[in-house]
Amino acid sequence: MQEVYNGKTKTVFKLENSNYLLKFKDDVTGVDGVFDPGANTIGLSIEGAGKAGLAMSEYFFEKIRKEGIITHFVVANLNESTMEVRPAKVFGNGLEVICRYRAVGSFYKRYGAYIAEGTELPAFVEVTLKDDGREDPPITRDALDCLGILSTEMYDDLKAKTRKICNIIKQDLASKNLELYDIKLEFGADEATGEVILIDEISGGNMRVYNKDGNYIEPLELSKLILD
DSSP, X not given: OEEEEEOSSEEEEEOTTSOEEEEEOSEEEEETTEEOTTOSSEEEEOXXXXXXXXXXXXXXXXXXXXXXXXXXEEEEETTTTEEEEOOEEESTTOEEEEEEEESOHHHHHHHTTTSOTTOEEEEEEEEEEOOGGGTOOEEOHHHHHHTTSSOHHHHHHHHHHHHHHHHHHHHHHHTTTXXXXXXXXXXXXXXXXXXXXXXXXXXXXXXXXXXXXXXBOOHHHHHHHHHO
C-alpha cells in the first residue's frame, strides 16, 4: 500500500489491486474554528468526525448504488476508518459541485442583493475549481469547455447526475424530518470507462442540514440521527 496524497480531510493510498484506499481524518473544513462545508481550509478537528463521515458515506453510497447509479465506492471498513474506491481521474486539478436548495453560505454572500437569505432554490447546481489560492472560484459550463477541463456534454451529464444523487439524499433526510440546504460533491472520470462518476465522500462535513425548527445540525449529530 503506497501513500499517494495527503489531503485536508483524508489520506489516499494505492492498493495492489489498482484500487485506492481513503483514510478518513477527524479534520473538517471551516474558518476560525467554525465548521463550513464550503470553506477551502481546515477550520477545526472533531473527534470521531472521520469515522462518522465514513459511516454516512457508506450509507448514502449504498442507497445510490441501489438506484443503479455508478460511483467509485467499493467497500468501507468502519473499524479502520477507510473506504476502498475504484480509480477515477479528476477533471483539471479537481472540481467541486454544489447543489443548493436554499440561498445560504457563499451563494447568499455573492447574490444577497438579489435574494433573501434562506430562500428556496430549485436544486441549483454550481461548479467551482479546486484552487485554494484563488478561493475555489465558480466556473461556468462554457468556461469549463473553453479551458479543456470538461466538455459541454460531460457537464450536462454531471449536472443531471448531481441532481439525481442529491434528490436521493434530500428525500432520505426529509424522511427523518431533516432538510438539506446544500451539499458539496466531487466527480471524476472512471479510469476504466471514462464515465462521469461520483467520487470522494458523502458526509455531514459536506452538507448543511437543518431540523424542522430551523436549527442547524452539526456533522456528528447528523450522523447519529441518520444512522442510529
